[in-house]
Amino acid sequence: MNPWIIALAGTAAIALVNWYFFLAPKAVANAQTTAGGTQEVNIDVEGGYTPSQVRVKSGAPVRLVFHRKEKSPCSEELVISELGIRRFLKPFEKTIIEFTPTQPGSLPFTCGMNMLRGNIQVEG
Numbered sequence: 598m599n600p601w602i603i604a605l606a607g608t609a610a611i612a613l614v615n616w617y618f619f620l621a622p623k624a625v626a627n628a629q630t631t632a633g634g635t636q637e638v639n640i641d642v643e644g645g646y647t648p649s650q651v652r653v654k655s656g657a658p659v660r661l662v663f664h665r666k667e668k669s670p671c672s673e674e675l676v677i678s679e680l681g682i683r684r685f686l687k688p689f690e691k692t693i694i695e696f697t698p699t700q701p702g703s704l705p706f707t708c709g710m711n712m713l714r715g716n717i718q719v720e721g
C-alpha cells in the first residue's frame with residue numbers, strides 16, 4: 598500500500614480521537630422543574646451516566662433519579678464527594694438522591710472506583 602495513504606489514514610485517526618475527547622459537544626441536560634419546585638433529573642446508569650452533564654440552579658431542591666440498568670459491579674456505587682454522598686445503586690432499580698445546592702459550582706459524581714464520571718453544574 599502507498600505509504601502516503603497509511604500516513605494520511607493515521608493522521609485522520611489521531612484527529613478523530615482528539616475531536617472525540619476534546620471537542621465533541623457534551624450534551625448538557627437541564628433539570629425539569631416539578632410543580633413543587635424540585636429540579637428533577639433522570640440519569641441512566643449503564644457503562645456510564647446518561648446524561649453525564651447536568652445543569653441545575655442554586656437554591657432549589659434537586660432530585661437525581663439514578664436508574665441502574667446493569668449488574669456490572671463498576672457502577673454499583675455512586676459517589677458525590679462534594680456532598681459527602683456514597684450510595685449503593687441496586688441493579689435494575691431507581692435510586693433517588695436529594696439535596697439542595699446552596700452555591701454555584703461543580704459537583705462531580707463518579708462510581709466507587711472513579712471510573713465512570715459525570716458532573717452537576719450548579720448555576721446561580
Ligand SMILES: [Cu+2]
Binds near residue numbers: 709
Ligand atoms: Cu467503576
